[in-house]
């Protein structure tokens with residue numbers, strides 16, 4: 394059986410997943426125990442890169458209950474969640490410095506281990522200036538207001554340049570996104586011949602008067618064409634009833650589908666995205682009775698899915714393997 398699995402693995406098509414994802418936080422606001430945060434690793438490796446960190450320990454607790462870390466041999470000196478935080482997370486990527494993407498990182502910094510934080514220079518400058526300044530929070534970073542505690546090494550990464558993710562076999566490159574008045578970013582991860590794209594918050598090019606998504610579609614198009622793109626995580630914050638004036642630099646299903654149609658063109662035209670795994674992130678919950686934005690957005694994306702995409706709506710604590718088996 395093992396040999397058969399290995400043989401299938403080397404044959405390519407029937408191989409195991411390339412990337413493992415753990416959903417630590419999936420919402421785009423409101424619930425402070427479930428804000429944007431994902432862990433990603435090359436399938437089967439011991440250590441993860443965190444993709445944003447709106448929620449850490451409370452998401453790790455839920456993921457532990459769901460068995461997402463059953464392959465770990467926990468450190469006997471630590472709680473299981475403490476072991477994941479300190480030992481399994483090799484570093485952080487911060488897409489932009491909005492509070493709902495960094496709150497978990499800040500709150501849990503007091504008990505974290507030393508590690509790098511990767512981001513665009515503009516993002517890390519905000520982290521340093523507005524949070525790690527001894528006024529908002531102690532300076533856990535390695536620059537800025539003295540004394541710098543140097544627990545976190547802030548790693549400015551120039552757009553489009555590949556770098557190694559320390560402590561993992563992943564490589565990565567960052568690309569800017571336009572998110573209302575903030576520069577957000579996408580991280581493209583590479584392991585062997587496999588790629589995965591994680592988008593921070595972004596609006597549509599047309600709404601944002603930007604061409605940054607189109608630049609990214611042209612970059613990802615050739616990867617998709619040769620079957621190397623194993624999935625993407627991208628936001629869809631609001632349902633379609635939210636009009637353009639109230640999207641605040643986010644996507645709704647209509648705009649996400651239009652952007653993905655532009656990606657389809659860049660990837661070779663009709664049918665070229667068939668079967669691609671798209672994990673939908675950052676859905677904004679509602680406090681109004683009788684509204685369920687998650688369901689609304691899922692229905693709207695599925696109804697408009699003429700591209701043959703495989704949409705995923707993960708819940709906190711879920712383990713996803715990409716590409717998915719279907």
Ligand SMILES: [Zn+2]
Pocket residue numbers: 489491572594
């Ligand atoms: Zn944001």
